[in-house]
Amino acid sequence: MKNPVFNQIKQYRNVFILTPVLMIISGILETMIPLITTHIIDDGISAGDMNAVFYWGKIMLVLALGTLIFAFFGYLTSAKASSGLAANLREAVFEKIQSFSFADLDRFGVASLVTRTMTDVTNIQNTAQTVLTSFFRTPVAVIYALYLTTTLNRRLSFILLIGVLIITVFLSLIIRITVPIYQKVYGEYDRLNGRIQENVTGIRIVKSFVREKDESESFDEPAASVRQGFIKVEKLQALNNPVMMIALEFCFVGISWIGARYISAGDMTTGDLAGFINYAFQIMTYISTLVLSFVQVSASFASFARVREVLITEPSIKEADEPVASIQDNSVEFDHVSFRYGRGGGLNVLDDICLKFAPGEMIGIVGATGSSKSSLVNLISRLYDVTEGSVKVGGKDVREYSMAALSDRIAVVLQKNVLFSGTIMDNLRWGRKDAGYDECSKACAMACADTFIEEKENKYDEYIEQGGSNLSGGQRQRLCLARALVRKPGILILDDALSALDNETEARILHSLKTDMPDVTKILITQRVASIHDADKILVMDKGRVNGFGTHEDLIKTNEIYRDLCGVS
Numbered sequence: 001m002k003n004p005v006f007n008q009i010k011q012y013r014n015v016f017i018l019t020p021v022l023m024i025i026s027g028i029l030e031t032m033i034p035l036i037t038t039h040i041i042d043d044g045i046s047a048g049d050m051n052a053v054f055y056w057g058k059i060m061l062v063l064a065l066g067t068l069i070f071a072f073f074g075y076l077t078s079a080k081a082s083s084g085l086a087a088n089l090r091e092a093v094f095e096k097i098q099s100f101s102f103a104d105l106d107r108f109g110v111a112s113l114v115t116r117t118m119t120d121v122t123n124i125q126n127t128a129q130t131v132l133t134s135f136f137r138t139p140v141a142v143i144y145a146l147y148l149t150t151t152l153n154r155r156l157s158f159i160l161l162i163g164v165l166i167i168t169v170f171l172s173l174i175i176r177i178t179v180p181i182y183q184k185v186y187g188e189y190d191r192l193n194g195r196i197q198e199n200v201t202g203i204r205i206v207k208s209f210v211r212e213k214d215e216s217e218s219f220d221e222p223a224a225s226v227r228q229g230f231i232k233v234e235k236l237q238a239l240n241n242p243v244m245m246i247a248l249e250f251c252f253v254g255i256s257w258i259g260a261r262y263i264s265a266g267d268m269t270t271g272d273l274a275g276f277i278n279y280a281f282q283i284m285t286y287i288s289t290l291v292l293s294f295v296q297v298s299a300s301f302a303s304f305a306r307v308r309e310v311l312i313t314e315p316s317i318k319e320a321d322e323p324v325a326s327i328q329d330n331s332v333e334f335d336h337v338s339f340r341y342g343r344g345g346g347l348n349v350l351d352d353i354c355l356k357f358a359p360g361e362m363i364g365i366v367g368a369t370g371s372s373k374s375s376l377v378n379l380i381s382r383l384y385d386v387t388e389g390s391v392k393v394g395g396k397d398v399r400e401y402s403m404a405a406l407s408d409r410i411a412v413v414l415q416k417n418v419l420f421s422g423t424i425m426d427n428l429r430w431g432r433k434d435a436g437y438d439e440c441s442k443a444c445a446m447a448c449a450d451t452f453i454e455e456k457e458n459k460y461d462e463y464i465e466q467g468g469s470n471l472s473g474g475q476r477q478r479l480c481l482a483r484a485l486v487r488k489p490g491i492l493i494l495d496d497a498l499s500a501l502d503n504e505t506e507a508r509i510l511h512s513l514k515t516d517m518p519d520v521t522k523i524l525i526t527q528r529v530a531s532i533h534d535a536d537k538i539l540v541m542d543k544g545r546v547n548g549f550g551t552h553e554d555l556i557k558t559n560e561i562y563r564d565l566c567g568v569s
């Protein structure tokens with residue numbers, strides 16, 4: 001199958017096929033029951049033959065039991081099938097998201113990815129369940145029931161058929177009106193979900209900026225819109241029932257009226273008429289469930305499309321066909337690099353950058369916020385790919401290496417870094433799975449994280465809450481640095497990663513990085529010029545361009561921006 005959503009049925013294929021079969025059998029058994037009623041009435045009650053009543057009664061019981069058992073197992077397998085599909089889908093979507101580059105994540109947005117993994121997959125699961133249990137069973141049952149009525153009385157079944165057609169036309173009209181509304185409501189729902197996501201993740205920020213009121217208000221609008229949408233469709237849905245009832249009454253009246261004439265003319269029995277009325281009722285019920293499931297299926301199209309979109313997205317950063325696995329040295333070179341975010345459009349945030357960092361150098365990067373310092377360093381580890389030119393590590397374009405080789409060699413520590421729920425040790429081993437205790441404690445010492453860890457009750461086994469919320473900002477930053485050091489990188493990039501530390505601690509860390517790791521190329525973005533005075537070279541960025549590149553002594557003489565930053569006039 002082509003559709004990547006259906007591809008996830010995988011090991012549940014059998015239950016996917018079995019469910020409709022079970023449901024169809026249960027439907028056929030159910031539709032046979034009214035036929036038995038006619039026999040009970042005509043052969044039993046009217047003829048005064050109790051044996052016949054018991055005989056047909058037993059058959060009816062068997063049919064009813066059969067209906068029940070097949071439906072029971074049908075629902076069981078459908079639950080297995082639909083929840084299995086959902087599990088596979090979640091796994092596939094999750095795996096896909098792991099392969100996404102930063103640019104892909106920018107494109108979808110994190111909130112939307114969460115909605116797609118959770119709400120949309122749940123929608124698909126419910127729809128699969130409905131489709132499996134009623135989409136095949138109901139039409140077969142309706143057609144079979146209609147056929148059985150013709151064996152009772154051809155002309156009457158013709159009347160019934162007309163009633164069914166009228167109802168079907170009317171209900172499809174309702175579907176045509178409600179489905180677009182449903183789709184719109186679900187779109188709004190999505191927006192609402194997005195807002196919740198964004199706000200709950202950022203609740204601390206919202207609170208610290210005392211924005212609770214504004215945020216609640218901005219939540220009100222999509223919430224109200226969802227409510228109104230649901231009311232609108234429910235109103236239309238509410239029409240369904242009365243319409244069904246009226247149609248049913250008309251059918252009853254018509255059938256009884258004509259049927260009574262047939263009976264008095266001796267062309268039809270009382271039992272046949274009773275059976276007929278039963279069928280009319282059964283058929284109408286079937287149709288109305290079918291209509292509801294139609295609405296549900298159409299409403300879930302959007303969910304299908306959204307999940308599919310994730311699954312078919314090719315990660316924008318791909319490995320070369322024959323990736324190089326080993327990196328010669330720790331040099332970094334920017335060769336006429338230009339870069340802009342997003343696909344097409346937009347302005348260059350980096351413009352024609354040419355730079356060389358020798359292996360083992362300590363490079364400081366300074367510049368105003370928005371001068372593209374982060375954008376520059378993100379290109380080294382391929383968090384983003386260049387738009388023009390090339391970034392070289394060890395003399396080769398980074399795009400030629402395998403991702404494993406790059407991530408092995410380069411460690412990046414961001415200002416806002418993420419810790420995961422688990423012990424301190426677990427988090428350190430994110431750096432490298434097989435890192436031993438000694439390596440980890442050495443990395444912590446270099447990152448000045450050892451003292452605060454030793455003070456914790458459980459030391460390295462201290463539990464860290466999701467996002468590291470039970471640590472201070474400075475502790476988090478030191479732990480993130482230690483985690484990067486555990487990896488023993490050849491190129492270490494700190495993007496404003498020590499901002500929450502005091503000057504003295506930062507200086508101590510930088511000093512130990514410089515003396516203890518002479519072979520590692522260290523690239524440090526910082527707001528504090530003082531902390532990188534003794535870097536081998538300092539890069540001054542300005543509006544996406546290199547404004548100056550040299551030692552502290554050079555720059556203090558020649559570079560205006562640098563002099564400003566140092567407070568020298």
Ligand SMILES: Nc1ncnc2c1ncn2[C@@H]1O[C@H](COP(=O)(O)OP(=O)(O)O)[C@@H](O)[C@H]1O
Pocket residue numbers: 106341342349367368369370371372373374375376
């Ligand atoms: N993910 C992104 N998508 C689009 N534009 C971005 C993104 N990240 C940064 N930018 C833009 O790129 C420019 C440089 O940002 P950045 O590299 O973060 O600067 P710095 O790190 O020096 O503060 C800014 O104009 C910013 O708005």
Ligand SMILES: [Mg+2]
Pocket residue numbers: 373374375495496
């Ligand atoms: Mg930045």
